[in-house]
Amino acid sequence: MYMTESEVRISMSKVTVKDIINKFKLELISGEEGIDRPITTSDISRPGLEMAGFFEYYPEERLQLLGKTELTFFGMLNEVDQKVRMERLCTDITPGIIITRGMTVPEELIEASEREAVPVMRSTMKTSKLLSQLTNYLELKLAPTTAVHGVLVDVYGVGVLITGKSGVGKSETALELVKRGHRLVADDCVEIRQEDQDSLVGNAPDLIEHLLEIRGLGIINVMTLFGAGAVRSYKRITLCINLEIWDAAKQYDRLGLDEEKMKIFDSVIPRLTVPVRPGRNLAVIIEVAAMNFRLKRMGVNAAQQFTTKLSETIREGDDD
Amino acid sequence: MVEKKVVVKIKTGLQARPAALFVQEANRYVSEVFIEKDNKKVNAKSIMGIMSLAIANGSEVTLIADGTDEEKALTGLAEFIENVD
Numbered sequence A: 001m002y003m004t005e006s007e008v009r010i011s012m013s014k015v016t017v018k019d020i021i022n023k024f025k026l027e028l029i030s031g032e033e034g035i036d037r038p039i040t041t042s043d044i045s046r047p048g049l050e051m052a053g054f055f056e057y058y059p060e061e062r063l064q065l066l067g068k069t070e071l072t073f074f075g076m077l078n079e080v081d082q083k084v085r086m087e088r089l090c091t092d093i094t095p096g097i098i099i100t101r102g103m104t105v106p107e108e109l110i111e112a113s114e115r116e117a118v119p120v121m122r123s124t125m126k127t128s129k130l131l132s133q134l135t136n137y138l139e140l141k142l143a144p145t146t147a148v149h150g151v152l153v154d155v156y157g158v159g160v161l162i163t164g165k166s167g168v169g170k171s172e173t174a175l176e177l178v179k180r181g182h183r184l185v186a187d188d189c190v191e192i193r194q195e196d197q198d199s200l201v202g203n204a205p206d207l208i209e210h211l212l213e214i215r216g217l218g219i220i221n222v223m224t225l226f227g228a229g230a231v232r233s234y235k236r237i238t239l240c241i242n243l244e245i246w247d248a249a250k251q252y253d254r255l256g257l258d259e260e261k262m263k264i265f266d267s268v269i270p271r272l273t274v275p276v277r278p279g280r281n282l283a284v285i286i287e288v289a290a291m292n293f294r295l296k297r298m299g300v301n302a303a304q305q306f307t308t309k310l311s312e313t314i315r316e317g318d319d320d
Numbered sequence B: 001m002v003e004k005k006v007v008v009k010i011k012t013g014l015q016a017r018p019a020a021l022f023v024q025e026a027n028r029y030v031s032e033v034f035i036e037k038d039n040k041k042v043n044a045k046s047i048m049g050i051m052s053l054a055i056a057n058g059s060e061v062t063l064i065a066d067g068t069d070e071e072k073a074l075t076g077l078a079e080f081i082e083n084v085d
Helices: A017-023 A068-075 A079-089 A107-116 A127-142 A170-179 A222-226 A282-297 A302-319 B016-026 B047-053 B070-082
Strands: A003-005 A027-030 A063-066 A097-099 A120-122 A145-149 A151-155 A158-164 A183-186 A189-195 A199-203 A211-214 A218-221 A234-236 A239-245 A260-264 A267-276 B002-007 B032-037 B040-043 B060-066
Touching (some): A017 A120, A017 A127, A027 A107, A063 A068, A063 A127, A079 A107, A107 A120, A127 A189, A145 B040, A151 A170, A151 A282, A158 A282, A170 A183, A170 A211, A170 A222, A170 A282, A183 A234, A189 B047, A199 A267, A211 B047, A218 A222, A239 A282, A267 A282, B002 B070, B016 B047, B016 B070, B032 B047, B040 B047, B060 B070
Parallel strands (some): A063 A097, A158 A239, A239 A267
Antiparallel strands (some): A027 A120, A151 A158, A151 A183, A189 A199, A199 A234, A211 A218, A260 A267, B002 B060, B032 B040, B032 B060
């Protein structure tokens, strides 16, 4: 199996407390100085044991969520404990503390948070609901991202990343695919992020969304030219097709028995190398490649079936 | 592979027209050329990639070249970006 590392550079997008406040419409109670604090992990902590005084494993770098349970317990503590525990909760790296269900924020917490500039926010949502929404949002935002030179199209529901050297005809192929009813995601520069364990999702950089650059025509807007049905804002990438100028000295796959692979982050996707030569209709080849890919995933492998049949016939011929 | 940090001195920044010229210049070299800004790296031979970075006057970018004429590509492109008009 042949593996190719793509030309990637990993970058982490940044999320600050301010983004969370805007996204979840949180009410800022205190610690306004700290709203530019970065959130570095998608893990969220519910400091229940910490309320009880156990700070041994306090995950201070996480967002802290205080719900009904934690606050009711807190109310049962004596004044000295209340003060000390809220102080220990607000460290210099705690990104923020969120009170849920619109409950009253304890005075001790406001005081401690002002001292360390830890933003304290309030939401009207229930704790578990907010927790899951926050986790989803942070996972999405903190997923590793990279930019790849290529074109991303949705062909029959398969996210196909077309790569190849500059001028090989990636954009022209994408244009033909769009004309044939498929959808463009990104031209020339595809931002890819890894979601979950092995799912790669690509989208266009904001500035060049829906645009396609065709030599001789210039920049065209696929959405206004062909309609909203011709574009997609993001798509999971499952197949890579690498276009290259036909090299007579190179051997191209004639059978389709071996699968070439490509690695982006930890995810591996199949990659086909298609040589380009005048007279080869690339759009049709890519359409068929996408369909064949789906067929293989459904368990029908034409190349495999044919070789099995061929070897059987050869064996029968031997027996005679 | 060679790389170089340059500060963009083109007055208007890399607007559409200068970006097109820059890409034209990049395509004169056989080497693979990349341009990186704020941790985002794109192929310098791709106009859409360059424009998606929205490079303004005064911003710092890194040029990366890899290939047989990498040194030439790097100096040529750096000169283009550091040119005042």
